[in-house]
Amino acid sequence: MIQEAxxxxxxxxxxxxxSERIEKLLTAFVKEGKTYTVKAGFDPTAPDxxxxxxxxxxxxxxxxxxxxxxxFLIGDFxxxxxxPTGKSETRKQLSAEQIQINAESYKTQVFKILDPEKTDVVFxxxxxxxxxxxxxxxxTTTFNVARMLERDDFxxxxxxxxxxxxxxxxxxxxxxxxxxxxxxDIEIGGTDQKxxxxxxxxLQRTYEVGKEQAVLMMPILEGLDGVQKxxxxxxxxxxxEDAPNDMFGKILSVSDELMWRYYxxxxxxxxxxxxxxxxxxxxxxxxxxxxxxxxxxEITARFHGEDAAVAAQVEFNKVHAKSQIPTDxxxxxxxxxxxxxxxxxxxxxEPSTSQARRDIKQGAVKxxxxxxxxxxxxLEKGEYVLQVGKRKFARAKVK
RNA sequence: GGUGAGAUAGUCAAGUGGCCAACGACGGCAGACUGUAAAUCUGCUCCCUUUGGGUUCCCAGGUUCGACUCCUGGUCUCACCA
Numbered sequence: 273m274i275q276e277a278x279x280x281x282x283x284x285x286x287x288x289x290x291s292e293r294i295e296k297l298l299t300a301f302v303k304e305g306k307t308y309t310v311k312a313g314f315d316p317t318a319p320d321x322x323x324x325x326x327x328x329x330x331x332x333x334x335x336x337x338x339x340x341x342x343x344f345l346i347g348d349f350x351x352x353x354x355x356p357t358g359k360s361e362t363r364k365q366l367s368a369e370q371i372q373i374n375a376e377s378y379k380t381q382v383f384k385i386l387d388p389e390k391t392d393v394v395f396x397x398x399x400x401x402x403x404x405x406x407x408x409x410x411x412t413t414t415f416n417v418a419r420m421l422e423r424d425d426f427x428x429x430x431x432x433x434x435x436x437x438x439x440x441x442x443x444x445x446x447x448x449x450x451x452x453x454x455x456x457d458i459e460i461g462g463t464d465q466k467x468x469x470x471x472x473x474x475l476q477r478t479y480e481v482g483k484e485q486a487v488l489m490m491p492i493l494e495g496l497d498g499v500q501k502x503x504x505x506x507x508x509x510x511x512x513e514d515a516p517n518d519m520f521g522k523i524l525s526v527s528d529e530l531m532w533r534y535y536x537x538x539x540x541x542x543x544x545x546x547x548x549x550x551x552x553x554x555x556x557x558x559x560x561x562x563x564x565x566x567x568x569x570e571i572t573a574r575f576h577g578e579d580a581a582v583a584a585q586v587e588f589n590k591v592h593a594k595s596q597i598p599t600d601x602x603x604x605x606x607x608x609x610x611x612x613x614x615x616x617x618x619x620x621x622e623p624s625t626s627q628a629r630r631d632i633k634q635g636a637v638k639x640x641x642x643x644x645x646x647x648x649x650x651l652e653k654g655e656y657v658l659q660v661g662k663r664k665f666a667r668a669k670v671k
Numbered sequence: 672g673g674u675g676a677g678a679u680a681g682u683c684a685a686g687u688g689g690c691c692a693a694c695g696a697c698g699g700c701a702g703a704c705u706g707u708a709a710a711u712c713u714g715c716u717c718c719c720u721u722u723g724g725g726u727u728c729c730c731a732g733g734u735u736c737g738a739c740u741c742c743u744g745g746u747c748u749c750a751c752c753a
Binding site (some may be wrong): 317389497498512521524525526527528529530531559560561562564565588592593596611613614624625626627629631633634636647648660661662663 | 706718
């Protein structure tokens with residue numbers, strides 16, 4: 273039991289510091305029913321979560337299974353400084369109301385993965401405001417500049433003479449102090465957070481909390497292209513709020529290789545179950561597409577419910593496997609007669625008539641499932657389903 | 672403050688008076704093959720119903736029959752020096 277729990281906790285991690293301590297906490301839980309705390313910090317900026325963020329949440333959920341209470345920390349105080357990690361700009365400040373709105377929005381998204389019963393949502397302003405200037409100065413005496421500059425991005429910026437504000441030095445200290453205030457047993461974060469996470473250990477020692485948190489780091493999830501990290505700006509993400517059909521489709525479009533990565537980091541299936549799937553595929557008894565569908569189903573169901581997931585799967589097969597027309601497509605009213613290229617543009621499935629003409633030449637355009645070869649075609653009165661490629665559809669009512 | 676370099680399509684990056692709507696790479700879209708896979712191959716990738724027309728290569732002027740390419744001024748970015 274303990275070994276199994278430990279394996280699930282280690283699953284997919286990039287690095288663990290002090291895994292003995294984690295093992296002890298697990299043992300205490302299994303043998304004596306003792307709970308422990310796991311801290312994870314989040315920015316109160318707009319919580320537009322994608323699956324990359326949920327990797328961390330998943331790990332938290334795993335911990336909940338094995339006796340942890342989650343300290344879901346919203347860094348409303350620290351947001352005023354802005355974590356310098358990977359960024360060079362100072363950021364804009366958020367109003368108190370905005371932070372509150374964002375926090376609420378976090379909760380609705382996050383509790384699809386986490387068990388609210390075992391989660392405490394905390395704001396670090398509640399103790400950092402208390403600290404006062406004396407406490408703040410005291411905090412600064414616990415560390416020195418040379419060591420602070422060891423942090424990777426500080427070092428780089430210092431060497432390249434990019435300005436570093438003194439307040440930025442406060443960020444790791446304050447994040448570490450959060451661990452003192454919360455007396456966390458474990459803290460988890462991304463690999464880029466290593467320095468800050470370790471600061472928690474350092475400060476817990478200096479403030480004599482009586483324990484030093486273990487640290488667990490999760491890797492960055494690759495996006496749909498399988499190479500770069502999942503991020504909104506790169507457009508290779510699967511958003512938590514994506515519509516069921518999109519979500520399902522996006523997951524299915526991922527490469528087989530990447531699928532296993534997603535299984536490891538995003539699925540609730542146990543390691544054993546996943547291994548069984550892998551060997552099944554290797555031996556040819558399981559079709560990789562089936563395995564991928566099952567993953568897509570699991571994730572879609574998590575965010576949209578079982579029914580929506582089933583519907584998305586049915587819809588997907590209808591459109592792609594049987595190449596039929598999707599159920600829900602946008603409708604447009606047009607005036608007859610209308611040139612086909614113009615109609616495609618009006619229906620927003622082509623950006624310009626030039627592009628439309630090119631696609632017609634390539635045989636990518638269909639009307640009611642029939643390929644269009646005449647680029648001069650005029651549409652008369654009637655209702656048509658226009659299609660470009662495999663996934664762009666529109667219903668045109670020509671009057 | 673001084674000196675030098677540079678600003679080209681979604682990104683990177685050629686072109687340095689006509690052959691330029693502008694090489695190439697990446698990305699994107701489409702077609703073939705498929706499991707909507709991935710990989711691979713092929714085509715396309717400013718706009719306009721196109722053997723053609725229009726508007727582009729930071730901005731404003733100028734030289735020229737003709738400028739992304741030359742000149743003047745401006746804006747911004749970067750590097751080195753102070």
